[in-house]
Amino acid sequence: MPKNRRPLIAGNWKMNGFKADGQALANALAERMQSETDPAFDMLVCPPFTLIAGIGETIDGCGIALGAQDCHAAAKGAHTADISAAMLSDLGCQYVIVGHSERRTDHGETDLEVKAKAEAAQACGLTAIICIGETEQQRDDGKTFDVVKTQLSGSIPDAAVASNTVIAYEPVWAIGTGRTPSNDEVQEVHALIRDGLSQALGEDQAAAVRILYGGSMKPENARELIALPDVDGGLIGGASLKAEDFWAIAECCEKRWSSGA
Numbered sequence: 001m002p003k004n005r006r007p008l009i010a011g012n013w014k015m016n017g018f019k020a021d022g023q024a025l026a027n028a029l030a031e032r033m034q035s036e037t038d039p040a041f042d043m044l045v046c047p048p049f050t051l052i053a054g055i056g057e058t059i060d061g062c063g064i065a066l067g068a069q070d071c072h073a074a075a076k077g078a079h080t081a082d083i084s085a086a087m088l089s090d091l092g093c094q095y096v097i098v099g100h101s102e103r104r105t106d107h108g109e110t111d112l113e114v115k116a117k118a119e120a121a122q123a124c125g126l127t128a129i130i131c132i133g134e135t136e137q138q139r140d141d142g143k144t145f146d147v148v149k150t151q152l153s154g155s156i157p158d159a160a161v162a163s164n165t166v167i168a169y170e171p172v173w174a175i176g177t178g179r180t181p182s183n184d185e186v187q188e189v190h191a192l193i194r195d196g197l198s199q200a201l202g203e204d205q206a207a208a209v210r211i212l213y214g215g216s217m218k219p220e221n222a223r224e225l226i227a228l229p230d231v232d233g234g235l236i237g238g239a240s241l242k243a244e245d246f247w248a249i250a251e252c253c254e255k256r257w258s259s260g261a
């Protein structure tokens with residue numbers, strides 16, 4: 001059965017890049033994107049907050065979307081150093097990553113907080129990329145399914161729909177390690193996530209939500225991962241910092257959706 005979802009290739013630059021190298025990376029991607037007449041993917045870059053405005057200008061009009069790596073759940077107010085979803089929207093962002101495992105670990109973010117952030121993002125017209133995934137210990141203990149199901153149901157807003165929600169499955173132990181689950185294991189978890197989405201949002205919305213895989217995705221393994229039935233692209237860290245690698249991953253996407261997606 002063809003997948004009716006257009007792959008999303010999303011770069012999470014994390015805490016990397018100064019003005020010059022961020023611009024060089026964005027320029028290289030913009031150039032490539034502009035020479036595409038009918039790309040088989042949507043592309044997104046999520047620079048650190050400091051670079052969003054500048055990168056937004058560089059990629060403006062080239063077909064690459066702009067996103068951020070986090071937002072605050074409140075609309076505005078006394079939250080020193082935090083950034084609201086409305087501020088991101090004001091800069092031209094269309095997406096924001098919420099609940100990345102590095103935020104959950106470094107800043108103790110809970111499912112409830114991630115859900116509030118996703119709600120704030122969606123209320124501002126942004127698409128929330130909600131990250132979930134098990135640690136190595138949880139996988140070794142056979143708890144992957146339970147952890148993923150609990151994180152999903154706890155982090156997804158009640159009113160989420162496919163047009164404002166992306167799920168990223170990122171096994172924590174696969175991030176930046178060069179290790180990945182087997183293709184079968186990835187598909188198994190993605191199918192479980194789609195099932196959970198069905199229960200939360202109904203079957204039609206669940207069938208349309210894009211579920212990205214993240215964790216050591218690179219040009220060498222992207223084609224097989226992206227071809228899996230319930231994998232709809234990637235959330236890419238390290239390999240998104242090199243234009244050539246990020247682009248090579250995007251080129252692994254094949255047209256396999258029916259028209260109108």
Ligand code: 13P
Pocket residue numbers: 012100170174175176177178214215216217235236237238239
């Ligand atoms: P790596 O691609 O560097 O493993 O990072 C994945 C990730 O955390 C993307 O959000």
